[in-house]
Amino acid sequence: MSVAAANSWFSGLFSSGGATSSHSLSSHRLFCASRRPYLLSASKPSKDVNQNPVKGKPKKLLSKSEKEKEAVLQKFPSISRDGSSLSNADGRSTWNKTGRSQLTSYKSSGLPRKGNKGLLVDSTKQLVETGNLQDAAFLNAVVKVYCTHTAPDYSLPWQKQRQYTSTGSAFMIGQGKLLTNAHCVEHDTQVKVKRRGEDTKYVAKVLARGVECDIALLSVEKEEFWDGAEPLQLGRLPNLQDAVTVVGYPLGGETISVSKGVVSRIEVTSYAHGSSELLGIQIDAAINPGNSGGPAFNDQGECIGVAFQVYRSDDVENIGYVIPTTVVSHFLEDYERNGKYTGFPCLGVLLQKLENPALRACLNVPTNEGVLVRKVEPTSQASSALKEGDVIVSFDNVRVGCEGTVPFRSTERIAFRYLISQKFTGDIADIGIIRGGQFMKVQVVLNPRVHLVPYHIEGGQPSYLIVAGLVFTPLSEPLIEEECEDSIGLKLLAKARYSMAKFKGEQIVVLSQVLANEENIGYEDMSNEQVLKLNGTWIRNIHHLAHLVDSCKDKYLVFEFDDNFLVVLERESALAASTSMLKDYGIPSERSPDLLEPYVDSIVENEGAMDQHQFGDSPVTNSEFGYDGLLWAAWAQSNRTHYCNSTRPIRSPELGLVKAELSLIRPSDEF
Incomplete structure (x- = not known):
C-alpha cells in the first residue's frame, strides 16, 4: 500500500x-x-574520402591537423569521423x-x-x-x-x-x-x-x-x-x-x-x-x-x-x-x-555598506570606499582590535569598495568575504581602518566562527540530560527542523536566528519535552522552552546544567524559564525516580556520554555579564x-x-x- x-x-x-x-x-x-x-x-557512420576513397580518384592528402584527428580516431575507434557515436x-x-x-x-x-x-x-x-x-x-x-x-x-x-x-x-x-x-x-x-x-x-x-x-x-x-x-x-x-x-x-x-x-x-x-x-x-x-x-x-x-x-x-x-x-x-x-x-575562518564582524555620501561624510571617510563595522562578535579575535564604528578600507592591502567588494581577476569585482575565505585558521590579516577620521592598521587573527545554534552536531549525536522526566538538550538547527518552526515559538526562533555567542561554548539549552510521571505532574505539556537558570545560576550550556544538578545540595531544583515560568522539583525524590522512569520509557541512560566527563569552567568573565540575553541585533537580511x-x-x-x-x-x-x-x-x- x-x-x-x-x-x-x-x-x-x-x-x-x-x-x-x-x-x-x-x-x-x-x-x-x-x-x-x-x-x-544510433548514429550512422559518415562517408569519408580519406577512409574510403572513390575508386579511380587519388586519396586526399591529410593536413597536419587532420593527421592528429585521424590519430585520435584510431585511438578511440568508437568515435566516428563526423563526431557522432557509431553504436551509442x-x-x-x-x-x-x-x-x-x-x-x-x-x-x-x-x-x-x-x-x-x-x-x-x-x-x-x-x-x-x-x-x-x-x-x-x-x-x-x-x-x-x-x-x-x-x-x-x-x-x-x-x-x-x-x-x-x-x-x-x-x-x-x-x-x-x-x-x-x-x-x-x-x-x-x-x-x-x-x-x-x-x-x-x-x-x-x-x-x-x-x-x-x-x-x-x-x-x-x-x-x-x-x-x-x-x-x-x-x-x-x-x-x-x-x-x-x-x-x-x-x-x-x-x-x-x-x-x-x-x-x-x-x-x-x-x-x-x-x-x-x-x-x-x-x-x-x-x-x-x-x-x-x-x-x-x-x-x-x-x-x-x-x-x-x-x-x-x-x-x-x-x-x-x-x-x-x-x-x-x-x-x-x-x-x-x-x-x-x-x-x-571568518573576521567576526557585521558590516554595512557605505554607498550613501552623507554616511561617509559623517564617518570622516574621504573616499568612496570602505564598509562600516556595526557589530563585532564577542567570540572573535577581532573584538580586541576592531570597534563598532570603524570603517574597513583595506584587507591585506587590497582596497575594499563601498559596496563591500574587492577587485577580482581583470575586470570583475567580488564580495569582500572572498579574501577572508582564502585564509587559513590562525592566519593573521592586516586590516586598514578609519577610526575617528584617522587611518590606522590593525592585525586580526582569523578563526572559524562560533555558532550559538550550530547547523551540524559534532560527533553526530546530540547531548541530552534527563531530570525526573524533563528532557534537556541544546538548541540546534537540526532540532528546529525536526520539531518544525511553528512548535519552537517565535521568541526562541528569533534567538536562534539572530543571537550571537557571548563566549566559546555557550549554548541555548531547551526543555525538549516532558516524559509524564507522578514526579512532574503539571509540567507534562511543556516543550521547546529555553531554560535560563537553575537555583538562580545562569545556565551556560548543557554540560554546565548537568554540573549544577550534580552539585546541588538544596532541597529543591528550581528551573527558571522565559517569562519567569518556574518548574520546581523535590531534588532527592526526583533523582530517585529517574531510574524507574528510564526503564519505563526504554531509555538507556539519563545523560549522553559526553556529559559523563568532568565539567571544566572556561568562563573567566564576571557572571553578571551573563544577565544580558540580547537578541535580534545581528545580521539583517539583504535581497542581494x-x-x-x-x-x-x-x-x-x-x-x-x-x-x-x-x-x-x-x-x-x-x-x-x-x-x-x-x-x-x-x-x-x-x-
Whole structure:
C-alpha cells in the first residue's frame, strides 16, 4: 500500500504540466526526481574520402591537423569521423518544466591524453563530442558512492533514526584518496564505492568532512581498487562562457552520465549544506540527485570543481552550482597542514555598506570606499582590535569598495568575504581602518566562527540530560527542523536566528519535552522552552546544567524559564525516580556520554555579564544575498520529505528511498 501511495504521490507531483505548486516553496520544500527512459538513437557512420576513397580518384592528402584527428580516431575507434557515436546514444531524455520530453544533444568536451603524471591534456588538440567520451581515461576516475546513513533523532536524542541509503558520485585525486560532497556521507555508518564498468564495491573510509565547503575526503585501502587508476588533476578557475561538462551517477540509470553546459557566473555563493558563503561557479548544465560529488571538466579535460547543489524555483531554470578548485585546494591544504579539517575562518564582524555620501561624510571617510563595522562578535579575535564604528578600507592591502567588494581577476569585482575565505585558521590579516577620521592598521587573527545554534552536531549525536522526566538538550538547527518552526515559538526562533555567542561554548539549552510521571505532574505539556537558570545560576550550556544538578545540595531544583515560568522539583525524590522512569520509557541512560566527563569552567568573565540575553541585533537580511531557494542536488535515491514533528521516508520500487529537502540559507552581512 505504501508503494502504491508513493507512486501516486510521484505522479501527482509531475501532473498539470509538471509545474511545482506554490506550497512547495515553503521552508520544507519538496523536490524529487522521476526516472525517465533514455531516447536511444544510433548514429550512422559518415562517408569519408580519406577512409574510403572513390575508386579511380587519388586519396586526399591529410593536413597536419587532420593527421592528429585521424590519430585520435584510431585511438578511440568508437568515435566516428563526423563526431557522432557509431553504436551509442547521442542524446538523452530530459524532463523540462512543462513536463514534455525533449532531446538534449551532447556537445563538445576535451579529450584527455594519458601520461605518467596523471591527466595531461593539450588544449590545441581537436575536441570531440561529449556524448562520445565513453572511452576517455578521465571518466574512469569517476566512481559511484553508496552510503548508508543513520541520522540522530534530535527530538529523542538518546536514539537514532531508522537507517536509509543513498548514492552519489566521487572522483580519484591520487594517493589512494577520493573526493565527494560532505552531504553525500553525512551521518554515515557504511560507505562503499564502485568503479565504472566493474561490479565490485569497495568499503571506503571518511578521512575528513568539511561542512562549510561541503567536501569530504575518502580513502580505499584495497589495492586492487586502484589498479590502472589515473587520478584527476585540478584545473584553473574558468572564465565566463567556458564550456563545462558534469560527470556523475544521477538518477535515471545505473551507468555514468555526462551533461554539458557553460559557466554562467562566478561569485561568492551560499552553500546550502554548511550555511556558509564561499566562492562558487554557476553553470547551466544539468545537475540532478546523484551528481553531487562528481567532477566538472573544462574542454581540456581538467577538473574545475565539484557539483554540489542546484537552485529550484518556478522563476528560474538550469541553475546549478559547482565548488571551484580554489575551495577544493583550500580544503586539501588544510587537511595536509593539520591532519584534519579545521574549517574556513571568518573576521567576526557585521558590516554595512557605505554607498550613501552623507554616511561617509559623517564617518570622516574621504573616499568612496570602505564598509562600516556595526557589530563585532564577542567570540572573535577581532573584538580586541576592531570597534563598532570603524570603517574597513583595506584587507591585506587590497582596497575594499563601498559596496563591500574587492577587485577580482581583470575586470570583475567580488564580495569582500572572498579574501577572508582564502585564509587559513590562525592566519593573521592586516586590516586598514578609519577610526575617528584617522587611518590606522590593525592585525586580526582569523578563526572559524562560533555558532550559538550550530547547523551540524559534532560527533553526530546530540547531548541530552534527563531530570525526573524533563528532557534537556541544546538548541540546534537540526532540532528546529525536526520539531518544525511553528512548535519552537517565535521568541526562541528569533534567538536562534539572530543571537550571537557571548563566549566559546555557550549554548541555548531547551526543555525538549516532558516524559509524564507522578514526579512532574503539571509540567507534562511543556516543550521547546529555553531554560535560563537553575537555583538562580545562569545556565551556560548543557554540560554546565548537568554540573549544577550534580552539585546541588538544596532541597529543591528550581528551573527558571522565559517569562519567569518556574518548574520546581523535590531534588532527592526526583533523582530517585529517574531510574524507574528510564526503564519505563526504554531509555538507556539519563545523560549522553559526553556529559559523563568532568565539567571544566572556561568562563573567566564576571557572571553578571551573563544577565544580558540580547537578541535580534545581528545580521539583517539583504535581497542581494537572498539565496532562499538553494537545494542541494544530491542524495540520489535517498531524498526524504520533512513533515512537521516527524520524518517519513517515501518509498518507490523504482527509485528506492527518496529524500527531498530544501535547505534555507540565512542571508547576512557576516564576515
